Amino acid sequence: MKGKIKIVTIGGGSSYTPELIEGFIKRKDQLPIGEIWLVDIEEGKEKLDIVGNLAKRMIKKAGLDWEVHLTLDRREALKDADFVSTQFRVGLLDARIKDERIPLSHGVIGQETNGAGGMFKAFRTIPVILDIVEDMKELCPNAWLVNFTNPSGMVTEAVIRYGKWDKVVGLCNVPIMCRKIAAGSLQTEEEDLFFRFGGLNHFHWHRVWNKDGEEKTAEVIEKVYATEGGLKKAMQGLKSSGVQNIPSINFLAGQIRNLGIIPCMYHRYYYITDDMLKEELESYEKGETRAELVKKTEAELFELYKDPELNVKPPQLEKRGGAFYSDAACELISSIYNDKKTHMVVSTRNNGAITDLPDDVVVEVSSIITAHGPVPISWGSFDASSKGLLQLMKDMELTTIKAAVTGDYDTALQAFTLNPLVPSGTIAQTILDELLVAHKKHLPQFKEKIEALEAK
Structure with a gap:
């Protein structure tokens, strides 16, 4: 890449966009940005205008001459782009509410990326991302x-x-x-620790060492997961209260000790399913599922964003639940552009990093980010207690993706059956059918099956 770079964000009307802009401003000396294009769809036009104007004010305050373009024309934006970031939600937050409430109405976990709801988010999203890729092949083949x-x-x-x-x-x-929690529990700086992550997105584990080469994994487990209130204490002082989407219910200490590796927050859905379901059902009954709360938070954020005097990212954005997302995207772009060889945790092709999975599948692992992309750091093999779940979840993902691409109903049912958070049999089929009909506007690949269901 030579000269000024062009960055396109699809889903530019997202409430996260101010953090993305802040991240680029922080790296103004690393990235010779010429243009930033924020793209959205007609339903998101109002939010795009609001957040786009805030982005312009932030860039002006920073004294930068970057051009900011707001558009509903994705192809116009993609032409000759150098980097394309995606942060869109097909069906907006109303779709997420359905993903959570419909499974919960049957006494089953309802969550944005896990269980039945997460699979339906994949069904809606994957056809759209593949359309975007086809446009990129034509308009920005090197991006x-x-x-x-x-x-x-x-x-x-x-x-x-x-x-x-x-x-x-x-x-x-x-x-x-996870890095911040570990550093907080050990009362040290993140930079003084070395981490190794392995697994899948929202389903990874990690280990940690100090700068003297001593493994501190067991100590973090004791301080965070095996001590009452340990997680809350470890997170004190963080600028964000963490992953807001997930209730901070304690894991079973003995089980985590036995694992010998540190689970991510989302493992609660698999290790203490009953406790998580109970919490979700209580929120469901009050009309306060996470999606419903996020919708209120987002409305409040956009009221703040409208203020013509606001020219910085407001601190209230941290309540949205996605802190550090956008900053990670900016650091990744800078690392690729500058060949920085930054150590980051990303989803990328396995290439032998986890020996329990095929080389060609996507995993979430510690990687070195170079000009030619991520180079995964070897994790090796998991113990049987983790390996079985990992392999099941990967096969569930592959089956879900196949269903999203083909629109085949029976493949979707197979994916539901594989998922540990979805009871098999009649309940699975009932939830699948209800979600298909509820999301019919955004599931054209399932059109025939949905019409058959509605005709019953």
């Missing part, structure tokens, strides 16, 4: 795709496996929070 649209791992896998596009990296803020 990097930086994806933090959830479910990030499955979306990244679809781009590589079905889109045949290798210049893609998936991102998530959960590993960043």
Whole structure:
């Protein structure tokens, strides 16, 4: 890349965009940005205008001459782009509310990226990301795709496996929070610790060492997971209260000790399913599922964004639950552009990093970020207690992606059956059918099956 670079963000009307802009401003000396294009759809036009004007004010305050373009024309934006980031939500937050409430109405976990709801987010998202990739092949064939649209791992896998596009990296803020929690529990700086992550998006584990080479994994487990209130204490002083999407219910201490590796926050759905379901059902009954709360928070944020005097990212954005997402995207772009060889946790092709999974599948692992993309750091093999779940979840992901691409109902049912958070049999079929009908506007690949269901 030579000269000024062009960055395109699809889903530019997202409430996260101010953090993205802040991240670029912080790296103004690393990235010779010429143009930033924020792209959205007609339904998101009002939010795009609001957040886009805030972005312009932030850039002006920083004394930068970057051009900011707001558009509903994706193809116009993509032409000659150097980096394309994706942060869109097909169906907006109303779709997420359905993903959470419909499974919960049957006494089943309802969550944005896990269980039935997460699979339906994949069904809606994957066809759209593949359309974007086809446009990129024509309009910006040398661009990097930086994806933090959830479910990030499955979306990244679809781009590589079905889109045949290798210049893609998936991102998530959960590993960043895991690093901060570990550092807080050890009362040291993140930079003085070495981390190794392995697994899948929202389903990874990690280990940690100090600068003297001593492994501190067991100590973090004791201080954070095996001590009452340990997690809350470890997070004190962080600028964000963490992954807001997940209730901070304690893991079973003995089980985590036995694992010998540190689980991510989302493992609660698999290790203490009953406790998590109870919490979700209580919120469901009050009309306060996470999606419903986020919708209120987002409305408040956009009221703040409208203020013509506001020219910085407001601190209230941290309540949105995605802290550090956008900063990670900016650091990834800078690392690729400058060949910085930064150590980051990303979703990328396995290439032997986890020996329990095929080389060609996408995993979430510690990687060195170079000009030619991520180079995964070897994790090796998992113990049987983790390996079985990992392999099951990867096969569930692959089956979900296949269903999203083909629109085959029976493949979707197979994916539901594989998912540990979805009861098999009649309940699975009932939830699948209800979600298909509820999301029919955004599931054209399932059109015939949905029409048959509605005709019953």
